[in-house]
Amino acid sequence: MAIGDKYASLTSWLQRCGQESIHLSFRELNTIIEIPDCAYRNRPSWANLTKPSSFSSAWLNAGYIVSAVNLNEQWVEFTHGQPKSQHSNRVLSIKAINSNVFAALLRCGRSCYDAIASDPNHRYLSWEHCHEAFRQHRQTHDEKSVDYLCLHLAWYLASWGMLRNSFLMQKAYKVHTKAVEVICSPEWSDLWDVSANKMADVRYARRIIELSEKVRAAYIDVNAGMPTxxxxxxxxxxxxxxxxxxxxxxxxxLSLTGIAAQSFTEASIMALGKFYMSHETAFETLRQYCSERVEYPAAKIIDMCFFEYGFQNSEETADE
Structure with a gap:
């Protein structure tokens, strides 16, 4: 039996299921396919690497990626997202939005930025500190610079609550070393502060996804954990x-506005870029307003508008 055929039953099962997110215990998964022995012990076995006829092809070919895995508790979570073999260059339609909702999005983005004015040590500033550090030192790859960037990245993630329920909680800041080296590689220089117009371009959206997989692999390679x-x-x-x-x-x-898919995919990135471009004047006015100290890229403006809108319209009170 060919290796690819060996896992075809999982591909078919995921396609039939069709849910946005699927959580399976290893026992449940084993009723669909025989899990390779190495997958019980090694996190890299669950990496979303696009190799033909590999274990990962079973979920990638069905349009899913592994978003989380726990070897101790023996469970895996698949999240819906187009596999690279099925990506297309189709033109995405721009989702219409109620004018009142759009106005609320802009107010939310501005309120995020204005929160900094009343507190010079506000956690929102950690993005500025981290992004500027990387922008200024991305071309210096010596050990001291990489160490400096690891510290900035670690503190930025901590201030945004990304250590909670994460493998990062058990790691020192140097766990980011390999990921920082990947991010600062000249290979990805075209992705720094990409414009909304480029976000809407399938070539750039695809490269963003590709980079995310390289960063994911960087943590897996040092046995740190599986980044979500x-x-x-x-x-x-x-x-x-x-x-x-x-x-x-x-x-x-995103679920409230329907602007783009909630999962991190090429299509979602492109939809957000097109949405920004369809309201370019308003978004650019906000971007210029927020760029008083440092340049805010389009992605950060989108992030602030939608993050704050989601927070204000959520029953949850805990911060990210």
Whole structure:
């Protein structure tokens, strides 16, 4: 039996299921396919690597990625997202939005920025500190600079609550070393502070997804843990500024407005870019307002508007 055929039953099962997010125990998964022995012990076995006829092809071919896995408790979570083999260059339609809702989004974005004015040590400033550090030192790859950027990234993530319920809680700041080296590689220089117009371009959206997988692999390679989509996008926002952070309040805002899919995919990135461009004057006015100290990229403006809107319209009170 070919290796690909060996896992075809999982591909078919996921396609039939069709849910946005699927949580399975290893025991439940084993009733669908035989889990490889190495997958019980090694996190890299669950990496979303696009290799033909591999274990990962079973979920990637069905349009899913592994968003979380726990080897101790023996469970895995699959999140819906287009596999690279099925990506297309189709033109996305721009979702219409109620004018009152759009006005509320802009107010939310502005209120996020204005919160800094009353508190020079506000946690929202941690994004500015981290992003500026990476912008200024991204081309210096010596050990001291990488260490400096790891500290900035670690504090930024901590201030946004990304250590809670995460493998990062048990790690020192140097766990980010390999990820920082990936992010600062010249290979990804075209993604720094990408414009909304580029976010709407499938070529750039695809590269953002590709970079996120490289960053995910960087943590897996050092046996740190499996980064979630929320953590990956929070990292990319704080460093390159190329995509908003898909945290729970941001996703909630997407569900309320219907502007884009709630999952971190090419299609969702492109839809957000097109939405920004369809309201370019209003968004650019806000971006200029927020760029008094440092330049705010389009992705950060989108992030602030939708994060705060999702927070204000959520029954939850806990912060991200």
């Amino acid at each position: 989509g929320t953590l990956l996008t929070k990292i990319l926002l704080g460093t390159l500024g190329c995509v908003p952070a898909y945290d729970r309040f941001f996703r909630h805002a």
